Every structure is written in structure tokens, then in C-alpha cells.
Amino acid sequence: MTRSHTIAILPGDGIGPEVTSCALEVLDAAETRYDFTTQRTHYAAGATHYLETGELFPAIEPELRRADAILFGSMGDPRVTPRHPRTRLHP
Numbered sequence: 001m002t003r004s005h006t007i008a009i010l011p012g013d014g015i016g017p018e019v020t021s022c023a024l025e026v027l028d029a030a031e032t033r034y035d036f037t038t039q040r041t042h043y044a045a046g047a048t049h050y051l052e053t054g055e056l057f058p059a060i061e062p063e064l065r066r067a068d069a070i071l072f073g074s075m076g077d078p079r080v081t082p083r084h085p086r087t088r089l090h091p
Helices: 016-034 047-053 061-066
Strands: 003-010 036-042 069-072
Touching: 003 016, 003 061, 016 036, 016 069
Parallel strands: 003 036, 003 069
Antiparallel strands: none
């Protein structure tokens, strides 16, 4: 009997979408090798979503709680990250 898992995917910003895409390729191979399936739901979150809507995360908490796993890319786009004099990332 094939097992099935639900995954919430939040690609994030910067390199996050690229890394998330590679992780999903590995997951595809694992599904074939280990005989399981995944139902994947992609969610918009991060800087681009924030700049377009004014909200960092959409109201998806209940959906995230129901997922078996969350694949979370990186976040931290400098367009929305506050600058601080002691932060090394922002000279």
C-alpha cells in the first residue's frame, strides 16, 4: 500500500525558490524509490508577496498545521528587511 503525505511549500525569497525546486526534484526521486506519494500545495509568502499585498504570510496557518510537512525556502529580501547599524549584512 502506497503511503501519501501532504506538503506545504513556501519557496520564500532570493535563492529560496531555486533551492526549494531542487529539493522537490530529490523528493520526486525518493517517491519513486521508496513507494510513497506527496500532495503538494504551494503558497505565496515572502518579500514579493509582502510588497504586493502588505502581508508577509497569507492567512494559511490552519492549512500549514494540517500538512504533514512544510518545505520552507529562505526569506530575508533586503527590500523588506529593516536596516540596523549593527547588522553586518547591511553596511
